[in-house]
Amino acid sequence: MAHQKVLMSGNEAIAMAALDAGCGFYAGYPITPQNELIGYMAKHMPLSGGVFIQSESELSAINMVFGASAAGCRAMTSSSSPGISLMQEGISYIAGAELPAVIVNIMRAGPGLGNIWPAQSDYFQAVKGGGHGDYRCITLAPSSVQEAYDLTLSAFELADKYRIPVFILGDGMLGQMMEPLTVSGPGRPETRDQRPETKEWAASGCAGRKPNVVKSFYLNMGDLEKFNLKLQEKYKGIQAKEQLQETAYIDDARVILTAYGTMARIAKSAVEKLREKGKKAGLLRPITLWPFPRKIFNRLAVSDKQLTFLTVEMSYGQMVEDVQLAVEGKARVEFLGRSGGGIPSEEAIINKTLQLLKN
Amino acid sequence: MKKVFSRTKSLRDADTHYCPGCGHGIAHRLIAEVIDELGVREKTIAVTPVGCAVVAYDYWNFDCVESAHGRGLAVATAIKRLHPDKIIFTYQGDGDLAAIGTAETIHAANRGENLTVVFINNTVYGMTGGQMAPTTLIGQKTTTTPQGRSARTEGYPLKISELLAQLPGVYSVERTYADSTQGIFKTKAAIKNAFKNQLENKGFSLVEVLSACPTYWNMPAAESLEWIKKTMSKEFPAGKIK
Numbered sequence: 001m002a003h004q005k006v007l008m009s010g011n012e013a014i015a016m017a018a019l020d021a022g023c024g025f026y027a028g029y030p031i032t033p034q035n036e037l038i039g040y041m042a043k044h045m046p047l048s049g050g051v052f053i054q055s056e057s058e059l060s061a062i063n064m065v066f067g068a069s070a071a072g073c074r075a076m077t078s079s080s081s082p083g084i085s086l087m088q089e090g091i092s093y094i095a096g097a098e099l100p101a102v103i104v105n106i107m108r109a110g111p112g113l114g115n116i117w118p119a120q121s122d123y124f125q126a127v128k129g130g131g132h133g134d135y136r137c138i139t140l141a142p143s144s145v146q147e148a149y150d151l152t153l154s155a156f157e158l159a160d161k162y163r164i165p166v167f168i169l170g171d172g173m174l175g176q177m178m179e180p181l182t183v184s185g186p187g188r189p190e191t192r193d194q195r196p197e198t199k200e201w202a203a204s205g206c207a208g209r210k211p212n213v214v215k216s217f218y219l220n221m222g223d224l225e226k227f228n229l230k231l232q233e234k235y236k237g238i239q240a241k242e243q244l245q246e247t248a249y250i251d252d253a254r255v256i257l258t259a260y261g262t263m264a265r266i267a268k269s270a271v272e273k274l275r276e277k278g279k280k281a282g283l284l285r286p287i288t289l290w291p292f293p294r295k296i297f298n299r300l301a302v303s304d305k306q307l308t309f310l311t312v313e314m315s316y317g318q319m320v321e322d323v324q325l326a327v328e329g330k331a332r333v334e335f336l337g338r339s340g341g342g343i344p345s346e347e348a349i350i351n352k353t354l355q356l357l358k359n
Numbered sequence: 360m361k362k363v364f365s366r367t368k369s370l371r372d373a374d375t376h377y378c379p380g381c382g383h384g385i386a387h388r389l390i391a392e393v394i395d396e397l398g399v400r401e402k403t404i405a406v407t408p409v410g411c412a413v414v415a416y417d418y419w420n421f422d423c424v425e426s427a428h429g430r431g432l433a434v435a436t437a438i439k440r441l442h443p444d445k446i447i448f449t450y451q452g453d454g455d456l457a458a459i460g461t462a463e464t465i466h467a468a469n470r471g472e473n474l475t476v477v478f479i480n481n482t483v484y485g486m487t488g489g490q491m492a493p494t495t496l497i498g499q500k501t502t503t504t505p506q507g508r509s510a511r512t513e514g515y516p517l518k519i520s521e522l523l524a525q526l527p528g529v530y531s532v533e534r535t536y537a538d539s540t541q542g543i544f545k546t547k548a549a550i551k552n553a554f555k556n557q558l559e560n561k562g563f564s565l566v567e568v569l570s571a572c573p574t575y576w577n578m579p580a581a582e583s584l585e586w587i588k589k590t591m592s593k594e595f596p597a598g599k600i601k
Contacts, residue, residue, distance in 0.1 A: 051440045056466040063430035067437030070424045093427050203422035207401035213416045215425035
């Protein structure tokens with residue numbers, strides 16, 4: 001399978017990558033626009049020797065992932081915005097119990113039932129916590145089917161490395177869109193070993209060792225504070241080491257377009273067209289939304305430089321708040337966004353950029 | 360000299376946090392004794408609840424996973440599917456199993472998951488201070504039914520065991536009383552059967568244990584045991600339901 005070229009949707013690519021990463025457990029509940037993912041898992045997970053369960057709710061799905069991870073297995077669930085809202089309790093418990101897990105959110109427009117068109121309005125929910133308590137989730141934002149595959153492989157590595165929930169944050173367009181992709185994973189064996197990999201902290205039976213307890217409860221106030229400080233140290237380490245971004249034409253740019261996921265594809269195309277006209281536009285695409293790539297913003301935003309960041313989102317302004325924090329007032333930050341099914345067009349981005357280049 | 364009694368290996372050497380007369384300690388011990396007798400301590404994984412028994416892992420000497428309130432059977436389902444050779448059980452109270460976790464309970468049972476459930480019914484929420492539970496009796500006073508539970512506004516006590524017994528996926532359901540020496544022996548036998556069923560891959564087995572909560576029943580411990588036998592038993596009769 002390795003290095004084979006295939007044509008598939010983002011949803012299927014994420015599912016295939018999960019299996020290639022050794023994910024042995026998947027639970028999910030149907031919701032549009034991510035149904036190809038659960039469908040792929042239903043078909044292929046049992047063939048790989050793993051466990052697939054269609055749960056009675058997203059609440060149950062995330063708690064099944066909690067159990068699978070507590071038992072030492074690489075585990076994943078997927079959903080779309082309203083379903084992810086329902087999972088927040090479980091995600092907080094996963095963070096609190098320091099369990100690795102991969103959660104895929106193929107975002108649709110909200111609030112409420114909203115509609116099934118693509119959107120990016122769950123940014124706050126993914127990167128700022130979402131559930132209760134002081135916790136963070138690593139959040140990866142693919143912008144192509146290839147990257148959806150690649151980042152899913154990374155998501156499982158990061159989840160295990162840091163014992164943390166990792167989000168794949170895509171949108172309905174990325175999930176449904178078909179593109180060619182090169183399968184770069186290690187290649188899946190015909191039949192997976194039925195036994196989940198055992199991790200030394202996991203609850204898998206205490207033969208030959210002291211019993212393990214997987215928990216997030218610290219009744220004594222001092223104990224919880226100590227644990228929380230340990231979590232914060234872990235988060236600082238992640239922020240220092242794991243920031244990722246893609247850049248184009250940033251060195252001499254006067255307006256840098258900042259967008260992630262599907263939106264970055266359109267922004268990139270706008271930058272190419274602006275460059276053809278000799279306009280000094282650039283692109284900064286965060287790949288990790290948490291940790292937010294602050295370092296590159298810090299480097300670019302210098303007080304004496306007349307630089308503008310134009311943040312473009314399929315939301316009414318969520319990531320733009322992190323851009324503002326990252327530039328620390330040393331550059332102008334502007335925003336262009338639509339949500340509810342609409343996507344800022346290439347033309348709208350070009351016009352706004354031209355306007356900003358004038359003043 | 361012949362040794363006639365020794366420490367239950369599946370119990371840790373710990374002081375109890377439970378109130379005097381509470382039934383949790385009895386149930387914890389019975390489970391530990393059964394696990395020792397079946398020789399499965401090293402392959403047991405317990406799923407502990409939210410409620411007074413959240414720290415059951417401070418007493419049990421085997422692997423434990425703490426679940427969110429009501430989600431025990433979702434967590435247990437995943438563990439058992441991944442470790443079919445291990446013994447997985449949930450320990451859940453009435454609020455956990457029959458209120459907030461009703462969906463997880465019914466669906467795990469309906470899937471026929473090969474799990475053991477020890478369901479502690481004491482008709483109140485203990486950890487939060489004695490509020491109404493789904494199993495609170497009509498007329499019973501709790502901090503959220505200060506005038507006594509009324510069927511008109513709070514509905515009837517939920518007989519979740521009888522409800523689960525209707526599902527084809529459920530193998531065994533039994534109700535016992537932890538109210539007397541005899542009741543405790545019967546409870547132990549029922550718990551042992553429920554674990555044996557799992558060992559023999561027979562499917563979903565649940566034991567409902569009527570258990571005393573003197574603190575939130577506002578009664579002395581001895582009177583609480585009488586209340587199980589005389590009052591609670593009318594709504595929740597003991598015996599094999601399935």
